[in-house]
Amino acid sequence: MAAIRRHHPDASITLLSTDPYAGWLAEAPWFDHVWSGGRPPWWDVAALLRLRRRLIAGGFRRVYDLQTSGRSSRYLRLFPRSARPEWSGIAPGCSHPDRQPDRGRMHDIDRQVGQLRQAGITDVPPGDLSWSRADLARFALPDRFALLVPGSSAHRPGKRWPAAQYARLAATLAARGITPVVLGAASEGPLAAAIAQGSGARDLTGRTGFADLAALGRAAEVAVGNDTGPMHLLAAAGCRAVVLFSRESDPALCAPRGGVVTVLRRADLATLPAEEVLAAALPE
Numbered sequence: 001m002a003a004i005r006r007h008h009p010d011a012s013i014t015l016l017s018t019d020p021y022a023g024w025l026a027e028a029p030w031f032d033h034v035w036s037g038g039r040p041p042w043w044d045v046a047a048l049l050r051l052r053r054r055l056i057a058g059g060f061r062r063v064y065d066l067q068t069s070g071r072s073s074r075y076l077r078l079f080p081r082s083a084r085p086e087w088s089g090i091a092p093g094c095s096h097p098d099r100q101p102d103r104g105r106m107h108d109i110d111r112q113v114g115q116l117r118q119a120g121i122t123d124v125p126p127g128d129l130s131w132s133r134a135d136l137a138r139f140a141l142p143d144r145f146a147l148l149v150p151g152s153s154a155h156r157p158g159k160r161w162p163a164a165q166y167a168r169l170a171a172t173l174a175a176r177g178i179t180p181v182v183l184g185a186a187s188e189g190p191l192a193a194a195i196a197q198g199s200g201a202r203d204l205t206g207r208t209g210f211a212d213l214a215a216l217g218r219a220a221e222v223a224v225g226n227d228t229g230p231m232h233l234l235a236a237a238g239c240r241a242v243v244l245f246s247r248e249s250d251p252a253l254c255a256p257r258g259g260v261v262t263v264l265r266r267a268d269l270a271t272l273p274a275e276e277v278l279a280a281a282l283p284e
Helices: 002-007 019-025 045-057 070-078 107-116 161-176 186-196 210-219 231-237 274-281
Strands: 014-016 033-035 060-066 087-088 147-150 180-181 221-228 241-245 259-264
Touching: 019 033, 019 210, 045 070, 070 087, 087 107, 147 161, 147 210, 147 231, 161 180, 161 186, 161 274, 180 186, 210 231, 221 231, 231 241, 241 274, 259 274
Parallel strands: 014 033, 060 087, 147 180, 147 221, 221 241, 241 259
Antiparallel strands: none
């Protein structure tokens, strides 16, 4: 996003997002406007027509489709042919197509960098979340703490390191004077409770927004977690991160990027010992 703003310093830039992200990203320095509601279901004709009217009324000269999904590509067809903007992406007939032959086998960030290069943007800096701020005082955390992110998509349990192993890691961290702090959705509260038994881990499941995660990432000594969204944000905020991958996802395609990211991988995460994770989290 910073690269697009730098390339178009005087343009009015609008981000089309969805409700969970819009409020947070409205605080970013790159956008003049942030729109939510960017993902109406295809059966909701009224919502699609509203989106179509809004897109046409926006008078956009260029669109950067950084999601490049089938859904986002179809949005080009919401514009009348006579009023279609320049379009960077993979939509059929777009003005600035991403022609990278191996784009489906690239890390998401590398693919986007290549896409922008083909659209004329060659200076793409690393991600920067320094603009995102939050007051962590309400959590009353100690000076030394580590973040644990034991969840992942509920329908993909194979991406999760066992809770018992997280509990062992949490107990060892606590014994070394580092308070373990468990992050996740409210639905992962029982998982946090299981980890907290015997370790004194703090449970922040269901209590953190995106700005909180960025601030926690800057303050924590390390974050340990599965292949799940919060780990990307924590790493991008500069947190030293240890990310655990199973056979169900490929770190070459989707590992978090940030300052110091260590990837540990096993086909079955149940075979990954807590001692190895601890050694990566707290190297001598």
